[in-house]
Amino acid sequence: MNRRAMLLALGVLPGCSVLPERPYVETRHFPLEPRRPAGAPAAAGGRVLLLRAVRPGAGMDGRSLRSVRADGTLALAPYAEWAAPPAEAVESALRQWLQASGLFSAVTATGSRLPSDLVLEVELTALESRPDRAVAAFSALLVEDGGLVSSRLRGQFALRGEAPMRGEGDAAAAAAMTAALAAAFTALESDIAGALRSPAPRR
Numbered sequence: 001m002n003r004r005a006m007l008l009a010l011g012v013l014p015g016c017s018v019l020p021e022r023p024y025v026e027t028r029h030f031p032l033e034p035r036r037p038a039g040a041p042a043a044a045g046g047r048v049l050l051l052r053a054v055r056p057g058a059g060m061d062g063r064s065l066r067s068v069r070a071d072g073t074l075a076l077a078p079y080a081e082w083a084a085p086p087a088e089a090v091e092s093a094l095r096q097w098l099q100a101s102g103l104f105s106a107v108t109a110t111g112s113r114l115p116s117d118l119v120l121e122v123e124l125t126a127l128e129s130r131p132d133r134a135v136a137a138f139s140a141l142l143v144e145d146g147g148l149v150s151s152r153l154r155g156q157f158a159l160r161g162e163a164p165m166r167g168e169g170d171a172a173a174a175a176a177m178t179a180a181l182a183a184a185f186t187a188l189e190s191d192i193a194g195a196l197r198s199p200a201p202r203r
Contacts, residue, residue, distance in 0.1 A: 032090065037186065052122075054138075060127065063084070066128040067173060091122070093185070094122065098189065103189070120141070134173065137158075137160040142157070142192060154195045159187045
């Protein structure tokens with residue numbers, strides 16, 4: 001019996017395989033839930049804010065944890081993902097964050113029947129870890145809702161938050177990215193508060 005015939009014979013034996021077995025690695029899922037710093041919120045405003053669906057920027061529609069190596073190349077974690085698509089998680093977290101800020105009487109979602117005074121549009125552009133820090137970034141437009149004809153821009157923002165890496169591994173990276181997102185949310189809240197204090201531009 002030649003070598004090829006012997007391999008074929010071994011392949012049909014119960015429990016036998018000529019291919020090496022790969023160990024099963026379970027994918028870990030991490031929530032993206034930034035914590036708002038403790039402190040008294042601003043006095044509740046009477047405005048209603050409509051937060052539209054957060055748009056994912058280029059390359060931001062996947063759930064795998066992203067990292068940038070020291071040489072600048074991008075890596076996707078093979079067995080570590082966000083529990084939800086990042087843009088969806090950012091939208092949910094930002095809605096809760098702004099509601100807790102006290103700047104608005106309500107923060108609604110697309111499809112709500114509650115009339116809105118302001119509209120916030122957000123695009124997520126970065127959420128990644130690096131060897132020494134994590135980065136979260138997004139752009140935002142704040143518009144006074146007066147219909148298609150009379151809408152007025154109240155603010156245009158480019159937000160970026162950073163947080164140090166504390167440890168190694170996927171869990172440390174996810175925690176740092178969540179903290180970086182919290183820093184970006186804090187900056188956005190401050191920018192929105194400043195825009196609301198400024199006189200509205202004339203139509």
